[in-house]
Structure formats: C-alpha cells, structure tokens
Amino acid sequence: MKERTLILIKPDAISKRLTGIIIDRIERLGLDMKAAKVIAATEELARKHYSNLEGTPFLENVIAFMLGNFNGIEDHRIYAFVYEGENAVEKIRAEIGSTNPENALPYTIRGSFGALKNGVMQNCVHASASPLEAEREIALWFKPEEVLK
Numbered sequence: 001m002k003e004r005t006l007i008l009i010k011p012d013a014i015s016k017r018l019t020g021i022i023i024d025r026i027e028r029l030g031l032d033m034k035a036a037k038v039i040a041a042t043e044e045l046a047r048k049h050y051s052n053l054e055g056t057p058f059l060e061n062v063i064a065f066m067l068g069n070f071n072g073i074e075d076h077r078i079y080a081f082v083y084e085g086e087n088a089v090e091k092i093r094a095e096i097g098s099t100n101p102e103n104a105l106p107y108t109i110r111g112s113f114g115a116l117k118n119g120v121m122q123n124c125v126h127a128s129a130s131p132l133e134a135e136r137e138i139a140l141w142f143k144p145e146e147v148l149k
C-alpha cells in the first residue's frame, strides 16, 4: 500500500556530515520525497515528537540530543522529510536498522554510523514506526501545504 512516512536526520548525523549518504540510501529504496525542511526543533516540538518516551529515564537526554545540546554536538539543525511510496514505513525502518546502534545490522544506517554515547542512542535518523505514527508526526513537523500531493 502507498503510504507516507516522516524521516528526520538527527543532529549527530548532521554534525558528522552524513546527510548526503543517508539521503542516497533512502532514495535507493525507490520512494519519493514529498517535503523537506531544515529546522531547529523547539523543546515543545521535540517533546511532542517523543511523547512515546514519557516516563523513561532517558527522555531528558533524548530531548537535549534532539535540540543539539548533548555530547558536544554543537549543531542545532534537524533535516525533516516526508517520503511516500509502497510500504514506505517498513522499507525505511529496515534500512535504518534497530534503535540501538550496537544491535543494528552493520549495513544499516544506524549500524554503520550510530553510536551509544553517555546513555543516549545517537542513531542518526528517525523514521516513523507505523503509518498511524507517520501521520501524527508529519502533522507535527509540516503544515499540510508544505507536503506535495
């Protein structure tokens, strides 16, 4: 089924200059980019985005990480994309690999470039975990008119 998904290139990947290689890997999945922006997340946006982590001991570190204030990362940018295509959610989740970079298969994005640092999984990329989550997240990061039909 054709579906949409939200991809975020996180501050760790941006500071490591991995943007090009990550977009290349995503493009090779055969999905279509429908929206793109450079954004410095507000704390409010980061907390809404990661509302599923409420109550976990690592939430505050994850928020700081997403704001570009963690482990010496001094890059506050996030690159946000909407991609669309057949089974987009599953295809991109397989390409990025497991949440913990230490468990991610070596050829995945997180397995290749991620790091576990001071208790935070600096895993380069966010991708929505389900079509329902994707629609919620796309509405957080984009206005409807910013996403091509």
Ligand code: IDP
Binding pocket: 050, 052, 053, 058, 062, 098, 099, 119, 120, 121, 122, 123, 126, 127, 129
């Ligand atoms: P996902 O990014 O693979 O969908 P989620 O469980 O939604 O994984 O967690 C969101 C983000 O929170 C992860 O990408 C990672 O940066 C961080 N995170 C998740 N679980 C842990 C943990 O156990 N320790 C430290 N950071 C974590």
Ligand code: MG
Binding pocket: 127, 128, 129
């Ligand atoms: Mg998730």
